[in-house]
Amino acid sequence: MKSKVYITRKLPAEIVDKLSSHFYVRMWQEEDVPVPRDVLLKEIEDVDGLFCLLTETIDEEVLTKAPSLKVISTLAVGYNHIDIQAAARKGIVVTNTPGVLTETTADLTFTLLMAAARRVVESSDYLRNGDWKTWSPMQLTGQDIYGATIGIIGLGRIGEALVKRAKGFDMNVLYYNRTRKPEKEQELGIHYATLAELLQQSDYVCLLLPYSTEVHHLIGEKELALMKRNAILVNTARGGIVDEVALYHALKDGQIWAAGLDVFEQEPVPVDHPLLTLPNVVTLPHIGSASIQTRTNMANLAADNLVSVLNGNKPLTPVISK
Structure with a gap:
């Protein structure tokens, strides 16, 4: 039967x-x-x-x-x-x-990083809204990626794939993981850091760890306060890892520079969500593996x-x- x-x-x-x-x-x-x-x-x-x-x-x-x-x-x-x-x-x-979505999700993570750093969505809207009147020296200037420091939280398959993309941009790679991986440090040329050290030293912080109750709001007000003022947070893991209220205030007040988000605590995210009102946030509808x-x-x-x-x-x- x-x-x-x-x-x-x-x-x-x-x-x-x-x-x-x-x-x-x-x-x-x-x-x-x-x-x-x-x-x-x-x-x-x-x-x-x-x-x-x-x-x-x-x-x-x-x-x-x-x-x-x-x-x-x-x-x-x-x-x-x-x-x-x-x-x-x-x-x-x-x-x-x-396994099957590793490379595609790593692609999207680096895409969000670049889009947030170079203000791609904001610049496209600027053009489409008819605001582009002339070229000027500091117009829509963003952050450099090449040679910057990237901090990866969660060194699983996708984290390792992201390292390879970062190395193509000659980035200094830090990682934080529940279990330290000395063999990967040697193989990939990366450096272990505590969570606090990673947040303090990174220009880009990328979240790639699995969600569990243990990591709920792992990135909150205290952690965001440790980050550089020019830092960018990228989340392609799960929305619940980030305290979205704290992130909104950190972005709005200029405590960190920008964010790239593919995931939210509530999905679909409400269209009136405060994070969607900020020009320094690139948002996507959970398309990490969407090829x-x-x-x-x-x-x-x-x-x-x-x-x-x-x-x-x-x-x-x-x-x-x-």
Whole structure:
């Protein structure tokens, strides 16, 4: 008897066809609207596998509604939207999609860094609004990138990929990580620093660590006060790592120079959010991994995890497994 799978967002036909060749598949048909909570709770009642996004909160209530559930496959690297402990108690395998989005997310991180440093969005708006009347010596001047110091908080796969991009700009690289990595220091030519040292010395601070309750508001008022006045904060990890109220005041008061943000505590971010009113903030709608190739690869990996587990094999990229 075929297993049943529920997909919480409309996916490309090739991914659905792959899953349909193995399982009975039902899918929420909206591309840009998350599945409503009540629909999810109903749909999950008889499924063996769940293909979800980070927009769905998979908590104890959802898991209790799914007595047959064997595997949750999320189309993301982060999995803080899933109650991992509850899944483990119920013997449910949880998988994610690491590795395939490393280079693409590192690209986007460096893109945000450059856009904030050189005031790219602000300059484009200046032109489009008809404000460009003449060339002048200090008009829309930004910060140099080449030869500057970059501080990377979280030296995982994406952090290492960002180091390689920074080295192409002859940047001095500092890193802070929960576990020091001496072999990477030697291999990549980087230097370990405490969090305080990194914040004090870096021209650019890039957040690339996984979210957990332990790092909630890791960057707050105290940490922002340690940064240089010409420093730029870049967050392509998770919004909850930064205290957004403190960041708003630091940017508005000139305590730090600019920020590049791909993630927010609440997503979608409200259009009246104070950070969106500041000209020295470059904001994006969580598109760190959003290239056609990478998102397709992520979806294929998420599908392959479901196929592997429901066919009695080990998951390819487990967060937790039996």
